[in-house]
Amino acid sequence: MTRRVKETFAGERDSAPGPSAMVGTLGTPPAPAALAAKVRTLAPSMTRSMQRVAEAVAGDPAGCAALTVTGLAELTGTSEATVVRTARLLGYPGYRDLRLALAGLAAQQQSGRAPAITTDIAADDPIADVVAKLAYDEQQTLADTAAGLDTVQLGAAVTALVAARRTDVYGVGASGLVAQDLTQKLLRIGLMAHAHSDPHLAVTNAVQLRAGDVAIAITHSGSTGDVIEPLRVAFERGATTVAITGRPDGPVTQYADHVLTTSTARESELRPAAMSSRTGQLLVVDCLFVGVAQRTYETAAPALSASYEALAHRHRS
The missing domain is CATH 3.40.50.10490 (Glucose-6-phosphate isomerase like protein; domain 1)
Known part of the structure; x- marks a missing residue:
């Protein structure tokens, strides 16, 4: 690797990564199980419009898998370019590849191998619920980290x-x-x-x-x-x-x-x-x-x- 500082981070915290910046994140597209982990990891650093796309695909993978790029853009109130940029930031060469991953994730969820995210711990939760929720979150974190680890x-x-x-x-x-x-x-x-x-x-x-x-x-x-x-x-x-x-x-x-x-x-x-x-x-x-x-x-x-x-x-x- 060339020993030089990567050319990023100069006042870009509120701007979307450009296409050239995201090309470097692409390798083998993440497996469906890793898609949810990618969304959870990257969403906080995305622009608000990209977050809307990411939240939509994570919240309803089956529904989004059935949409064209134009349909998803309309659903999220964004543009086709934003949808494509979000797909690339998540590790997919294009929107078509993201749709395939969404279909796979939806199939896993329907089979029970990718359960929905648990609700937050409340101040009045019984201790047994606290144990169950923490155990679920820990398991999900481990699975997501393993799925996304290069x-x-x-x-x-x-x-x-x-x-x-x-x-x-x-x-x-x-x-x-x-x-x-x-x-x-x-x-x-x-x-x-x-x-x-x-x-x-x-x-x-x-x-x-x-x-x-x-x-x-x-x-x-x-x-x-x-x-x-x-x-x-x-x-x-x-x-x-x-x-x-x-x-x-x-x-x-x-x-x-x-x-x-x-x-x-x-x-x-x-x-x-x-x-x-x-x-x-x-x-x-x-x-x-x-x-x-x-x-x-x-x-x-x-x-x-x-x-x-x-x-x-x-x-x-």
């Missing part, structure tokens, strides 16, 4: 971690806890890793990175300055950089060689973003760790055994 990018990040001299992971708040989880896992298989939640320490450590090192930024919003800045420094120092984010169009991706996208359950008053984002992030972190452990099995397995034995001995003492 395994090529994941494999490349694993390769970089296996070869890294050292790995720095940046995260604040709930994402900082996920950063600690990843570094602890890597340390237990004998790899050098550090988690940084203090922005000043993160930057001063990023300055020491170089080619052959890895820096990982974890930020659901994709716009956390305390996480973006050390990643920028690491990027400019030549380290391989990875962003784990719920916003694949967020500013953090300017400085990421590899982007791993997470999904979240819908936010509510009693389920803030810090809760809903953590589940998807932990899945990605576990995928990274298992991938690394697989490729370093001859050394990772003994290291894990040694750490288990050391902890068991401590508890026996």
